[in-house]
Amino acid sequence: MNKHMVDDVRDIALVGHRSAGKTSLADALLFKAHAVDRLGSVDDGTSAGDIDEDEKRHHFSIDTHVLHADHGGKHLNILDTPGTPDFIGAALEAMSAVETAVIVVSAVNGIEVDTRRMFFEAGKRGLARAFVINKIDAEGVQFSSVVDSIREAFGKNCVLFNMPNNLGVNFSGVIDIVHKSTNVPTTFPYDQREARTQLIEAVVEVNETLLDKYLNDGTISDAELEEALPRCLLAGYVVPIFCTSAKRDRGIKELLDALEKYGLSPSVSRKKLEGLSFGSNGTTKLAEPTEASEFLGHVFKVVNDRYVGHLSFIRVLSGVLTPNHTIIDLNNGKSIRVGQLLQMNGKTHVPIQEAVPGDIVAVSKVDGLHIGDTIAFRADAPMVADMHFPVPMYGVAVTPKHRGDEQKIATGLHKIAEEDMTVKITHDPQTHEMVMCGVSQLHLDVVQERLKHRYDLDMITKEPKVPYRETIGTKAEADYKHKKQTGGRGQFAEVHMRLYPLPRDIKTQDQLEANFANKSNFEKMRAVHYDPLMNFAIIDHIVGGTIPNNFLPAIEKGCKEMMERGVLAGYRIQDVAVEVHFGKYHDVDSSDAAFKTAARQAFKKAFLTAQPSLLEPVVKLEITIPTKYTGAVLGDLPTRRAHIDNQKTLSAEATIIHARAPLSEVSRYAAVLSGLTQGHGSYSMELSHYDPVPASVQQQIVAKSELKDDDDE
Ligand SMILES: Nc1nc2c(ncn2[C@@H]2O[C@H](COP(=O)(O)OP(=O)(O)OP(=O)(O)O)[C@@H](O)[C@H]2O)c(=O)[nH]1
Ligand SMILES: [Mg+2]
Helix, strand or coil, rough: CCCCCCHHHEEEEECCCCCCHHHHHHHHHEEECCCCCCCCCCCCCCCCCCCCCHHHHCCCCCCCCEEEEECCEEEEEECCCCCCHHHHHHHHHHHHCCCCCEEEEEECCCCHHHHHHHHHHHHHHCCCCEEECCCCCCCCCCCCHHHHHHHHHHHEEEEEEEEEEHHHHHHCCECCCCCCHHHCCCCCCCHHHHHHHHHHHHHHHHHHHHHHHHHHHCCCCCCHHHHHHHHHHHHCCCCCEEEEEEEEEHHHHHHHHHHHHHHCCCCCCCCCCCCEEEECCCCCCCCCCCCCCCEEEEEEEEEECCCCCCEEEEEECEEEEECCCEECHHHHCCEEEECCCEEEEEEEEEECCCCCCCCCCEEEECCCCCCCCCEEEECCCCCCCCCCCCCEEEEEEEEEEECCHHHHHHHHHHHHHHHCCCCCCEEEECEEEEEEECCCCCHHHHHHHHHHHHHHHCCCEEECCCCEEEEEEEEEEEEEEECCCCCCCEEEEEEEEEEEEEECCCHHHHHHHHHHCCCCCCCCCCCEEEEEECCEEEEEEECEEEEHHHHHHHHHHHHHHHHHHHHCCCEEEEEEEEEEEECCCCCCCCCHHHHHHHHHHHHHHHHHHHCEEEEEEEEEEEEEHHHHHHHHCCCCCCCCHEEEEEEECCCCCCCEEEEEEEHHHHHHHHHHHHCCCCCCCCEEEEEEEEECCCCCHHHHHHHHCCCCCCCCC
């Protein structure tokens, strides 16, 4: 492999709607650049991009694959990303590592939901953008309407750089528009002169000298156009459109040439280093995308493959990284020794001796590097801006299919979550469930398949439990005598107690004693214990030693067990005070166990007569949607018992709605919002408070609960 400099590097992400032909295009580009010996195909599983078994089976990309080709002295890193929006995390990580986003559009389908999404995501990251209209060989292509709709949706600065000489099976090559072609057939699907005018107008629009010339002469020369283009592309003033058939190898050479010629080099596009400098206190040095600058890199992807092991992908931002070097992970301050530097090409790789700015290299078996980490040689190096990923909102509760696999499944899922920033694994302390959150059902299905293929682990998923709570509405009392005589030593305990609703605003033992558990309310009170987690108090109000002191901890334990376990429908109880005021014991047969049981049963009896009710978690929602969907979203929210707090319109792209809704009504809101907004909405959600559940809903929940009766009655 030839040594290259930063000026020669072109980092390109292929993005766009599902099935537009990104992977096929990557295969075609690699083949044309002689980076592979054989043209791969997604349809027969030989693609250089879709290398994962799951990708081959599903026939869609799931991960970003880093590919590589040398062409015309330029060093091209081509990142093939998944178009299925369920794997958006992979597409976003790829865009953080490149200067140019090539948005692939199917000539048959035209602009689709994720064409727009990717166009705007690339814009947000300051990337240069280009379109490729692919599949021009297919049946039924309405070429001019696809071009017009691109210009309509994304601006008149989107202009054809080449166009097909024909459509469908007759498409045999592209006609150059940047340079005046002479040999133009008469049956072409777009007016070539018109296309050239559009291109020139987009260029002169941002170049005064050329504008004057254009107004005077009615045209500008090829040379003038060529000279003006790089700056226009860098600033995003011109967005080129290229035409291809990846399947039939049309327009591929021309696209490769254009990427070489017009793709931005990291030395020109300095967006990623804007505002970053090394050192502090007057001795700062700007981070520059040059070999001479100090080393700074960015981890944008990690893979925990069963066969390859742990691979971390680094995009070099400044300076040079060489093999067997110690780096510092600025996100956690740890020093890490990297071994070989690998230049990846799908599933194959070659070791390289140095990585210059713009290079994308993988290092293997380095634990501790996470997506988004900045790495450098010195600790006072600047941190690269955070990468932003959508917060995953689609949750499922996970249980192992085979007993005893809990720990292995948790470990496997955490490894998968390290690779995918849109997977989060949590343990819900209230429902005791392991909950996996992702973008959608399809996304989590794929995670589940991965767990099976990589680690041979099976799991069962179901909708996570809503963490309802139970409480009481009034005072009640009960007693229970626990007596068993089964030969030998018997069991005996009797407990009398009263239950009181405890105000929800009590948070500490002091507040409890000031407002409730004091001698004016409980004249002979001996002690009170408070548990702020459950807002639970137990008051020892036993007079005359009817229960010996040493059994009180067992009584408290029994009550707390019921608080944890729930009485009505199996949910944790809160806001309850227990006053133990009387009991009986037996010198021989009484024990901790007997008193615990008696306390449990007395608590349960009292609870059921104290107007028990369910509380439900209410969440705050912040929903961001393109403004035109506001009516649809606002119309739907009330059907989910939601309360709308406010709405704010920022632009045509963003209206923000704040609302509150019961969690049970919005636990599947990800799918709902996606349906209402054609996939353009996003939201975040956090716990607000607990509210009483409406009576009708409570009945259903109680009826459905699988609460088992105690076996120790
Ligand atoms: N006729 C025709 N079919 C194509 C062309 N390019 C791709 N296809 C077909 O379109 C389908 C999808 O192609 P992919 O390359 O997997 O598309 P993709 O954009 O990578 O899809 P995702 O990664 O899942 O978003 C496959 O069946 C390809 O054979 C093309 O130029 N012409
Ligand atoms: Mg693909």
